[in-house]
Amino acid sequence: MNIQLQKDLLRLVIEKDLQITTDAIRLISEQKNPKKALENSIRKLEANEFLLTTTHFTKTQSISERKIGSPFKTEVSIIQNFTKTPYVDDLQTISDFFRARYNHFKKVLSPRTNNTMSLAHAEKAKGEKCSLIGIVSDKRVTKNSVILELEDPTGVLKTITTSPEANKQAESIVLDEVIALEGSMGDDIFFTNNIIQPDLPTGRHMKKLSDSSYVAFLSDIHIGSKKFLRKEFKNLLEWFNSDVESDMQREITDNINYIFIAGDLVDGIGVYPNQKDGLYETDITKQYTEAAKLLSKIPENIEIIICPGNHDYTHLAQPQTPLTKDIAPELNELNNITMVSNPSLVNIHTSDGGGLNTLLYHGTSIDTIIASDKTFKEGYKHPEIVMLALLKKRHLSPIYSSDLVTSGQDSMVIPSDIDIFHTGHVHSNGAMNYRGVTMLNSGTWQGKTDFQELCGHEPTPGNLPVINMKSREMQLINFYKNESTRI
Numbered sequence: 001m002n003i004q005l006q007k008d009l010l011r012l013v014i015e016k017d018l019q020i021t022t023d024a025i026r027l028i029s030e031q032k033n034p035k036k037a038l039e040n041s042i043r044k045l046e047a048n049e050f051l052l053t054t055t056h057f058t059k060t061q062s063i064s065e066r067k068i069g070s071p072f073k074t075e076v077s078i079i080q081n082f083t084k085t086p087y088v089d090d091l092q093t094i095s096d097f098f099r100a101r102y103n104h105f106k107k108v109l110s111p112r113t114n115n116t117m118s119l120a121h122a123e124k125a126k127g128e129k130c131s132l133i134g135i136v137s138d139k140r141v142t143k144n145s146v147i148l149e150l151e152d153p154t155g156v157l158k159t160i161t162t163s164p165e166a167n168k169q170a171e172s173i174v175l176d177e178v179i180a181l182e183g184s185m186g187d188d189i190f191f192t193n194n195i196i197q198p199d200l201p202t203g204r205h206m207k208k209l210s211d212s213s214y215v216a217f218l219s220d221i222h223i224g225s226k227k228f229l230r231k232e233f234k235n236l237l238e239w240f241n242s243d244v245e246s247d248m249q250r251e252i253t254d255n256i257n258y259i260f261i262a263g264d265l266v267d268g269i270g271v272y273p274n275q276k277d278g279l280y281e282t283d284i285t286k287q288y289t290e291a292a293k294l295l296s297k298i299p300e301n302i303e304i305i306i307c308p309g310n311h312d313y314t315h316l317a318q319p320q321t322p323l324t325k326d327i328a329p330e331l332n333e334l335n336n337i338t339m340v341s342n343p344s345l346v347n348i349h350t351s352d353g354g355g356l357n358t359l360l361y362h363g364t365s366i367d368t369i370i371a372s373d374k375t376f377k378e379g380y381k382h383p384e385i386v387m388l389a390l391l392k393k394r395h396l397s398p399i400y401s402s403d404l405v406t407s408g409q410d411s412m413v414i415p416s417d418i419d420i421f422h423t424g425h426v427h428s429n430g431a432m433n434y435r436g437v438t439m440l441n442s443g444t445w446q447g448k449t450d451f452q453e454l455c456g457h458e459p460t461p462g463n464l465p466v467i468n469m470k471s472r473e474m475q476l477i478n479f480y481k482n483e484s485t486r487i
């Protein structure tokens with residue numbers, strides 16, 4: 001028995017104005033890393049609890065013990081992360097930004113088109129069958145066709161669809177995306193019979209890992225809002241600690257290795273007019289302190305990856321840089337939290353055949369896409385419709401607006417090597433598989449706000465999507481009704 005160690009542990013407990021039983025201090029002193037185990041257990045005490053017992057300690061440590069022996073390491077590798085914002089609002093920078101976008105997608109589209117001409121060249125090739133690649137600078141829908149104006153470094157050209165198929169393809173095209181058109185040149189106008197989007201390569205298969213462990217997805221928790229669903233969220237935290245009765249759910253909770261949080265962790269302050277009236281905590285640093293207190297109850301062996309959203313304390317322009325220590329010190333101190341930018345690309349479980357790549361994006365552009373065309377009118381109810389459109393455009397925020405950081409690169413391009421595409425923002429769950437990618441929106445942990453009531457939005461709060469990395473099946477666990485659905 002190490003008396004000195006037990007004295008040191010006791011001192012730690014007394015410093016925190018807490019008490020501990022003799023059995024608990026003996027049990028903790030026998031752990032591999034006693035000080036860390038004690039700190040972890042203290043963090044998980046409720047505000048009204050002051051006595052640390054063996055029961056409390058065992059409950060908070062049990063999952064770690066169960067998971068020892070897995071052949072795979074819990075690993076998080078950041079592949080793409082934007083930690084600086086080189087925002088320069090001048091014409092040259094905006095021009096460089098669009099040139100970078102055009103050049104990137106030209107490389108993607110060129111191998112899939114025939115007799116591709118620059119717009120200036122095509123204008124002089126009357127009657128010739130050819131292909132064009134350009135940025136959409138205008139879109140008009142007439143009774144029988146869609147008129148798209150294309151732009152490339154050589155000029156601008158008007159195009160018109162000439163078939164029902166091309167009309168259908170043009171429905172989901174939005175301003176500023178890069179597309180290829182196939183057809184023929186007429187008098188000052190190009191006749192389009194086929195539209196090609198960058199899209200993901202065909203024939204992609206869903207990657208399945210060997211390890212049957214799970215990833216969980218959260219977003220839009222909105223801590224600080226009077227509508228924050230504290231009770232349901234606390235149930236969720238207990239669930240992560242394997243406090244469940246059903247064997248099926250215990251199989252999941254015992255094997256969760258990763259949690260992604262896609263922004264709007266807190267409600268923030270000053271995000272929209274009169275927001276203050278809807279807050280129970282108006283100090284954003286205190287909102288983050290509470291977030292740290294809550295997330296610290298998640299077992300330490302589960303890695304948590306967090307990107308910011310438009311309610312978080314970082315600049316609004318995308319890409320948004322990760323939440324820093326200055327604003328969220330307690331969160332940044334938690335050993336199992338990785339802060340990343342919005343968007344970011346993160347690889348998990350690397351030692352298991354290279355792991356899975358998750359594209360994490362809060363999803364603010366979903367609003368602009370829904371507003372752009374009636375094709376997306378169901379987007380708030382079914383965000384996966386918009387996510388599919390973004391995936392086909394291979395761009396997270398194609399419509400240009402001042403909330404995009406313009407620089408020599410286009411940071412919002414969607415890479416081809418992704419397995420999971422995770423968004424939030426619209427507060428509605430949605431999921432779909434497409435060409436080996438699982439797209440999902442993780443809903444919210446905030447009740448319906450007055451603003452959502454006004455807009456007619458129907459949020460789906462209290463649902464947790466989880467994916468099994470071996471089968472790649474998804475389940476939605478409902479913490480309102482205490483039930484799960486396989487989707």
Ligand SMILES: [Fe+2]
Pocket residue numbers: 220222264309311425426427
């Ligand atoms: Fe939100």
Ligand SMILES: [Fe+2]
Pocket residue numbers: 264309310311362424425426
């Ligand atoms: Fe949001």
